[in-house]
Amino acid sequence: MSYLAKPKVHHPSLKKNALGLTRRDYEGSLSTLCAGCGHDSITAAIVQAFWELEIEPYKVAKFSGIGCSSKTPAYFLREAHGFNSVHGRMPSIAAGAGAANRDLIMIGVSGDGDSLSIGLGQLCHAIRRNVNLMYVLENNGVYGLTKGQFSASADPGSTSKRGEVNSMSAIDGALMALTLGATFVARCFSGDKAQLIPILKAGLVHNGFAFIDVISPCVTFNDHEGSTKSYAYTREHQIELVQADFVPVREEIEAEYAPGSVQRVQLHDGSHLNFRKVAEDYDATDRDKSYAYIRKCDEAGEVATGLLFIDPDTKDMMEQAQAVPGPLTSLRFEDLCPGSEALEKLQMRFR
Amino acid sequence: MSYLAKPKVHHPSLKKNALGLTRRDYEGSLSTLCAGCGHDSITAAIVQAFWELEIEPYKVAKFSGIGCSSKTPAYFLREAHGFNSVHGRMPSIAAGAGAANRDLIMIGVSGDGDSLSIGLGQLCHAIRRNVNLMYVLENNGVYGLTKGQFSASADPGSTSKRGEVNSMSAIDGALMALTLGATFVARCFSGDKAQLIPILKAGLVHNGFAFIDVISPCVTFNDHEGSTKSYAYTREHQIELVQADFVPVREEIEAEYAPGSVQRVQLHDGSHLNFRKVAEDYDATDRDKSYAYIRKCDEAGEVATGLLFIDPDTKDMMEQAQAVPGPLTSLRFEDLCPGSEALEKLQMRFR
Amino acid sequence: MRDQTNDFAFKIATANGTGSASANGLIMQAIFRMGVPVTGKNLFPSNIQGLPTWYEIRVSKHGYTARTPIFDLMVALNPATYAKDVAEVRSGGWLMYDSTWPLHDELIRDDVTYIGVPLAQLCNENFKGVRERILMKNIAYAGALSALLGIDPEIILELTKEKYSRKPALLDSNQKAIDLGRDYVHANYDCPLPIRLQPMDATKDSILIDGNTSASLGCLYAGATVGAWYPITPATSLMEGFKGFCQKYRVDPETKQNRYAILQAEDELSAIGMVIGASWAGARAFTPTAGPGISLMGEFLGLAYYAEIPAVVFDVQRTGPSTGMPTRTQQGDLMSCAYASHGDTKHICLFPSDPREAFEMAVAAFDLAERFQTPVIVLSDLDIGMNDWMIPKLTWDDRYRPDRGKVLSAEELDAAKNFARYLDVDGDGIPYRTLPGVHPKGSYFTRGSGHSKMGAYTEDSDEYQEVIDRIARKVDSAADAVPSPVILHNKGARMGIVTVGACHAACVEAMDLMAADGLPLDYLRVRGFPFGDEVRQFLEEHEVNFVVEQNRDGQLRSLLMLETGVPRSRMQSILYYAGFPLSAHHVVTGVTSKLGVLV
Amino acid sequence: MRDQTNDFAFKIATANGTGSASANGLIMQAIFRMGVPVTGKNLFPSNIQGLPTWYEIRVSKHGYTARTPIFDLMVALNPATYAKDVAEVRSGGWLMYDSTWPLHDELIRDDVTYIGVPLAQLCNENFKGVRERILMKNIAYAGALSALLGIDPEIILELTKEKYSRKPALLDSNQKAIDLGRDYVHANYDCPLPIRLQPMDATKDSILIDGNTSASLGCLYAGATVGAWYPITPATSLMEGFKGFCQKYRVDPETKQNRYAILQAEDELSAIGMVIGASWAGARAFTPTAGPGISLMGEFLGLAYYAEIPAVVFDVQRTGPSTGMPTRTQQGDLMSCAYASHGDTKHICLFPSDPREAFEMAVAAFDLAERFQTPVIVLSDLDIGMNDWMIPKLTWDDRYRPDRGKVLSAEELDAAKNFARYLDVDGDGIPYRTLPGVHPKGSYFTRGSGHSKMGAYTEDSDEYQEVIDRIARKVDSAADAVPSPVILHNKGARMGIVTVGACHAACVEAMDLMAADGLPLDYLRVRGFPFGDEVRQFLEEHEVNFVVEQNRDGQLRSLLMLETGVPRSRMQSILYYAGFPLSAHHVVTGVTSKLGVLV
Numbered sequence A, B: 001m002s003y004l005a006k007p008k009v010h011h012p013s014l015k016k017n018a019l020g021l022t023r024r025d026y027e028g029s030l031s032t033l034c035a036g037c038g039h040d041s042i043t044a045a046i047v048q049a050f051w052e053l054e055i056e057p058y059k060v061a062k063f064s065g066i067g068c069s070s071k072t073p074a075y076f077l078r079e080a081h082g083f084n085s086v087h088g089r090m091p092s093i094a095a096g097a098g099a100a101n102r103d104l105i106m107i108g109v110s111g112d113g114d115s116l117s118i119g120l121g122q123l124c125h126a127i128r129r130n131v132n133l134m135y136v137l138e139n140n141g142v143y144g145l146t147k148g149q150f151s152a153s154a155d156p157g158s159t160s161k162r163g164e165v166n167s168m169s170a171i172d173g174a175l176m177a178l179t180l181g182a183t184f185v186a187r188c189f190s191g192d193k194a195q196l197i198p199i200l201k202a203g204l205v206h207n208g209f210a211f212i213d214v215i216s217p218c219v220t221f222n223d224h225e226g227s228t229k230s231y232a233y234t235r236e237h238q239i240e241l242v243q244a245d246f247v248p249v250r251e252e253i254e255a256e257y258a259p260g261s262v263q264r265v266q267l268h269d270g271s272h273l274n275f276r277k278v279a280e281d282y283d284a285t286d287r288d289k290s291y292a293y294i295r296k297c298d299e300a301g302e303v304a305t306g307l308l309f310i311d312p313d314t315k316d317m318m319e320q321a322q323a324v325p326g327p328l329t330s331l332r333f334e335d336l337c338p339g340s341e342a343l344e345k346l347q348m349r350f351r
Numbered sequence C, D: 001m002r003d004q005t006n007d008f009a010f011k012i013a014t015a016n017g018t019g020s021a022s023a024n025g026l027i028m029q030a031i032f033r034m035g036v037p038v039t040g041k042n043l044f045p046s047n048i049q050g051l052p053t054w055y056e057i058r059v060s061k062h063g064y065t066a067r068t069p070i071f072d073l074m075v076a077l078n079p080a081t082y083a084k085d086v087a088e089v090r091s092g093g094w095l096m097y098d099s100t101w102p103l104h105d106e107l108i109r110d111d112v113t114y115i116g117v118p119l120a121q122l123c124n125e126n127f128k129g130v131r132e133r134i135l136m137k138n139i140a141y142a143g144a145l146s147a148l149l150g151i152d153p154e155i156i157l158e159l160t161k162e163k164y165s166r167k168p169a170l171l172d173s174n175q176k177a178i179d180l181g182r183d184y185v186h187a188n189y190d191c192p193l194p195i196r197l198q199p200m201d202a203t204k205d206s207i208l209i210d211g212n213t214s215a216s217l218g219c220l221y222a223g224a225t226v227g228a229w230y231p232i233t234p235a236t237s238l239m240e241g242f243k244g245f246c247q248k249y250r251v252d253p254e255t256k257q258n259r260y261a262i263l264q265a266e267d268e269l270s271a272i273g274m275v276i277g278a279s280w281a282g283a284r285a286f287t288p289t290a291g292p293g294i295s296l297m298g299e300f301l302g303l304a305y306y307a308e309i310p311a312v313v314f315d316v317q318r319t320g321p322s323t324g325m326p327t328r329t330q331q332g333d334l335m336s337c338a339y340a341s342h343g344d345t346k347h348i349c350l351f352p353s354d355p356r357e358a359f360e361m362a363v364a365a366f367d368l369a370e371r372f373q374t375p376v377i378v379l380s381d382l383d384i385g386m387n388d389w390m391i392p393k394l395t396w397d398d399r400y401r402p403d404r405g406k407v408l409s410a411e412e413l414d415a416a417k418n419f420a421r422y423l424d425v426d427g428d429g430i431p432y433r434t435l436p437g438v439h440p441k442g443s444y445f446t447r448g449s450g451h452s453k454m455g456a457y458t459e460d461s462d463e464y465q466e467v468i469d470r471i472a473r474k475v476d477s478a479a480d481a482v483p484s485p486v487i488l489h490n491k492g493a494r495m496g497i498v499t500v501g502a503c504h505a506a507c508v509e510a511m512d513l514m515a516a517d518g519l520p521l522d523y524l525r526v527r528g529f530p531f532g533d534e535v536r537q538f539l540e541e542h543e544v545n546f547v548v549e550q551n552r553d554g555q556l557r558s559l560l561m562l563e564t565g566v567p568r569s570r571m572q573s574i575l576y577y578a579g580f581p582l583s584a585h586h587v588v589t590g591v592t593s594k595l596g597v598l599v
């Protein structure tokens, strides 16, 4: 809200990145979310990830739907355009923006209601299209902003704050994304920055749709006994299948890993990921293996986290459209309009 | 169309079922689809399945969206109510009807455009809700009624009649249904009645959402070289993982199977299925195994068919709602309206 | 100076999510129990915790229920809005604040009396734990207020007891907090203030209730069995209310099974689809929503209109367009609802003015939807739906039986020679319906594509036209069946006020004020659409009609022009669309300024 | 008997999916090449194969392009519709049929001349294979017709050569089929009939084109780079046309990469979302749809209106409501488009009357959308979009440059002190925009929720109201920017005809007829919404205005009442909504019957 604009004081002490920007320069207005909301931690991680990647904020476009989670793009990257669209329809807005200007660095933030209920169709088709968008699903198992109804990610058997039991099966965004051919699938916990930040960085660099499901507890409506999206439950049941270290282009690869223990995946901009297998025999580049592995964890009552799957060399939406490089918005009108002569000529067809 | 109403002549010769009805009694008006359309074969199989199950037509409710496929409910069960709703939104109509009257035997017919594009969200949520509906997806990889654009089930690399190549990944309805916790998942080929009919019968008896993906070639727009939904391609690449024999309640189980070769699954009405494993080590009651198996076939360029997965004892939507047995529509008003005294009393809360 | 006993208004400024809601409710209810007419308006943010929220309480011995923008006392407990709140007190009024911290000089007005109560300090001394201290602070101010306004302590005690009967620990701390506030005020100020309460006997036949709750009661009593919804402010509490009542009155005593089904849909398209499917199969089904939901339901509403399927929709309107201000009120969906969906359509709409009519019209909606086999939209709004109104007790006639319309039973179908779904057998434009699963002869194919009166698919012009012409006649004929307008004639009145919905309270108060100033006005409030002929007559009887409504574009006036043919020149728009409930003040200034122009 | 040379109409009845379309096209084009004005109306079913379909060709030396319901010749080739077709021939007219099989007696009218041609027999004798025989039958009748009507054989030959230049085999069989038909007729009947063709010189500056194709050309020339769509009849061919032109004119000659992106969305909600996203990011983007799509786009259109984002939508209207008759025409979406979405909204609409205006208005739509930062809806219809119209050649002014509206460049932002998205800097109600990825100073947060003129989130009444009041002013000011109405004054006219879109052709023809009968009328055709003041003036200048439109509820009249304030009493509705293109006949009978009542 206007009167909540955060004072942009500069502490000379703050560390600067290569652009000479401090973390503060990647923040937005003051959060109006509940104290302790998981979403705020994710916002902090996003700020950190952009700062570390040394991205100029104004080159970024932020998208969201409607919900507490969807409010958060206002809380980071003050100097980037933001688009808080309508409920569940953010993916189409982002796809359109990406078509107009493929050079935009696009991040979308959504909630489990916004993404898996009203927005399920658009999310699935954005995955199919491989829109070049990092999509962060802030997953708390409820509709926070409308005060705590079950969302489609609520696990069967889990209970609402009022004690009702959810009977419907849950939609697991990660499994669904894998099934739909997503090229980047991760699951994290808002409470685990060490894991979240490198994955966010990889997601931003990934060429295509990066789906990141982040368990993000709702302290007000879904942090109780009986919830499977509470801080306590997630801490207890989270298991990390892989640890992904993001290595930017210019940094040297330290060979400090025990041989064989690490899988190296090159990203399209030259940077790469080092996967340290926590669960050995896990292969984050094998779609079916990861699917099966996540299912195994489900059966064991564990919440599988980490960068679960990546296919680094795929064509994003605009490559599939075989569009010219650079923004369509910067094409000269002369290169778009065939002109009067051509019009005269082509009309012979209609005689 | 009115003037296409089919003459309902009765050939005494025609075989009658226990209700004394012939196949003719399960037909509808004359099809207006293209000669050779796969959808017409499915219609014929549906007629056969209902006739064999000896279901009174008027107890059935037929639902569809919009498309060539969605026209077909007019072509079977003349004596059943039909509801040709709007594009992609049939599942919600069926869910509502099922809530009002859970005794209705509900069948939904849709197309790949109706189900996987505009209707994807509703389909997924009907699966989650486990609406007691047999859902037949007549899958031809194109939008037939709008003249042949790619649908979301078109395989990457397959070509349109005009020669365009599809670049987007395909949505495999069966895999998606498995991922969403569907309790009955099958895939068939419209050209294979022997396989289709028992599966349709099982789907009708199944207590919950029965998802049946039927490859149903569009002879006019998608039956060419380069299509992966053509008759030729499907015949060549179809492989049957399991053969399901449907055994109605009153029939004896003939033990004519080689011991071990058959898996017996009991359905909630007492009838059951005998699975003859074509691919041995296939288990149609193991969600993850079937998922993996289908994926393996995909990799091998094979189209896995059969009753791929079934979980016979689950709660359908109305059981989850803990609703009274029988139609809500037949409750007496006295049992619904608390009356004036109760109103007087409860208002003490508001003083 | 006028006596303000039982005739004043005050406003409480806090931050949301801090428990102030229950304190405000406590005060409201206590005043009500003293027999004094009272209404409350909750102005809350679209947010869960920590943002400014206000609660306005108006005490009116005359029984006026409209919002008043003039406040005698401000309870300013939110530093974030001090400046705004201080400015809003009327000259000569009072301001209560938490004196644990001093007030900045610029907040001091010398025409206002300041009442400092060290709430935080008191609670910090007497309670442990951050959360409890915050909560108790908000109970303590209730105690302080009760002293300042002369609220009967017995009643407060009784209410807290009722509330915490099952939680003795809470009861004690609450009681303690109340005493802290009251005692401090008694010790430091002479109480009560000139704005004070005196017991009356004006509320014993009334209740305090919000319109979503009463509407959900209407659905319960009308026999609705299927509720489908997707949560949205300010409609959410309607379905939550219905669920609560069903859990109490719709559970089979033996089997504990439910005589209802509530489906939480994945979105509004699905919710209205479920309602249409359920109604098609013969249930009374409904869905509550708000503006964005209405937009999303457009396609399906057209299907129900053309395929002639009953459907009941509650549009609890909020401030638009788009997401707008979800926690503010408006009447901005009139046009969207009346003509929802592409192509030629027109929908029956009902316009409650308060929670009582919300209850009655909920029942009427189901009868009309089934009788006319078409969607019926009840246009409530956030003010009606979410604020606590004092209304006469709801009553119920046990002889009521649902009007299921022309539905053919199995017996009738057995007897019938044949059945044609869209045939105008009775010449009233209403065809006969059948339900699935009832009888082979009843079968037909429902479709939103072209169909003949026999129910067959058609692309034939005449067959198509015959059906849609009949549907137009049918819906227009509903004008005589919807609730008739409220019409008041006043002696000597030459001009009229025409309005809709929640504007009622402010309009009638404004008319009293203007009559007192020698400007009597006639009054008409539409309650249903399509409009009956009385509406046209009223408009034509009056040279000048002031059309009062809460939207920017004068949508009620638009509907009046379109449907009655009365020219715009006879209608003067008085519009208020800032998002708060309408006050008599807005109406009076609106009328007088127009008159300034007119004369 | 009047000379019908170059002045007659005939109708061809076949089944769809049998190749008759190309035969009909061939005949149309041949007549056109003879220099004779001609138009065709395709009446096809919502189905792919085997259902009745009709093609109506009107030859008019006067250049009238409206549909005529009177047919001099019926080419009855579909036994399923024989009865209907025979009945439609004017008394004294001709009927050609396939005499391979005899006609039933009840099909014989003695006031009609029957021309039997054994098409099936001829083709069975001369061609092999079921499919080829069916196809060739439909070419053979073209040959027969060319003889009966005196179409220049040379031109037919030339056209077939052009068409099959790359398929010599097909060329031969087609040529052969044509000869079969022609020779048989020449041998058995004396040709040509009194309804005959004679070369003229009236078409050399014209083209035959449908409005979806011309609209897609408009998008190409306007510089649209992003097209998002979901297939729907009758809008599908608009995007397919755009794709075709882009493949020819928008591919980088070296790299073969595309200077456009066409996104086939999963539904209309997604399609309009993509358009809004692309426009927000600075591209010219559009989506073609029909009624059902408009209903589904409602929520997003409200967002674009309130967040002030350009968006171009083509609504190629079809017969509603709901799915209605997808292959029939209507003007039923006027109200839905003008006020789409919940809350207070109003949208700029453009109303082309033929393919030429569809081209021009497509271009205008992008300029208006970007200039006013709001959605613009071009309301075409199936008649304009899918039928072949004879129109003057399209022209293009190479000096044209897109009006991108107030978009701040990086340089401007650099220079600017600060940027406020929704500030009315110039007092014209239009704020300044920035695009993402351009400059840090340009950043702002776009939202459909309450916002202040600075672009900040707000729940403050005044801040909210300031913005929506400006938006209302902004959109109303577009009245002077949309294409002005076409106004014709006729000597002695006291009454006026007011209409919209494709009704034009029928109205002007009707006016000629009525003028000849001594009833001169003035004429106004609206071309844009909001209406300019000329519209109000015209309506007020005429005691009686006949409002001619193609919907049931008089939606244009409604818009005129609402926006001009002119009372309904001055407007007499003349409605035709049976789904076929409007004919002068409907207008004349409409007017005269009203006059009967009036006098």
Ligand SMILES: Cc1ncc(C[n+]2csc(CCOP(=O)(O)OP(=O)(O)O)c2C)c(N)n1
Pocket: A066, A067, A068, A069, A070, A087, A110, A111, A112, A113, A114, A115, A138, A140, A142, A143, A144, A145, A146, A151, C230, C231, C232, C233, C268, C292, C293, C296, C323
């Ligand atoms: C069309 C529409 N329907 C309903 C709403 C009301 N609504 C706002 S947010 C929300 C759900 C948000 O849940 P989620 O996406 O999980 O976000 P969270 O608040 O939990 O972070 C709903 C239903 C809306 N704004 N628009």
Ligand SMILES: Cc1ncc(C[n+]2csc(CCOP(=O)(O)OP(=O)(O)O)c2C)c(N)n1
Pocket: B066, B067, B068, B069, B070, B087, B110, B111, B112, B113, B114, B115, B138, B140, B142, B143, B144, B145, B146, B151, D230, D231, D232, D233, D268, D292, D293, D296, D323
């Ligand atoms: C809201 C809406 N959008 C678009 C259409 C146009 N439309 C009709 S059928 C169809 C696609 C049908 O494809 P599918 O479901 O695969 O059925 P098929 O014809 O292939 O059997 C479309 C896009 C429509 N009727 N309604």
Ligand code: SF4
Pocket: A032, A033, A034, A036, A037, A038, A039, A068, A069, A140, A144, A145, A217, A218, A219, A220, A221, C048, C049
């Ligand atoms: S309600 Fe829940 S999701 Fe929303 S801000 Fe509060 S804690 Fe976060």
Ligand code: SF4
Pocket: B032, B033, B034, B036, B037, B038, B039, B068, B069, B140, B144, B145, B217, B218, B219, B220, B221, D048, D049
């Ligand atoms: S177009 Fe395709 S899907 Fe439609 S009827 Fe013909 S063959 Fe079947």
Ligand SMILES: [Mg+2]
Pocket: A111, A112, A113, A138, A139, A140, A141, A142, A143, A144, A151
């Ligand atoms: Mg959530």
Ligand SMILES: [Mg+2]
Pocket: B111, B112, B113, B138, B139, B140, B141, B142, B143, B144, B151
């Ligand atoms: Mg299809």
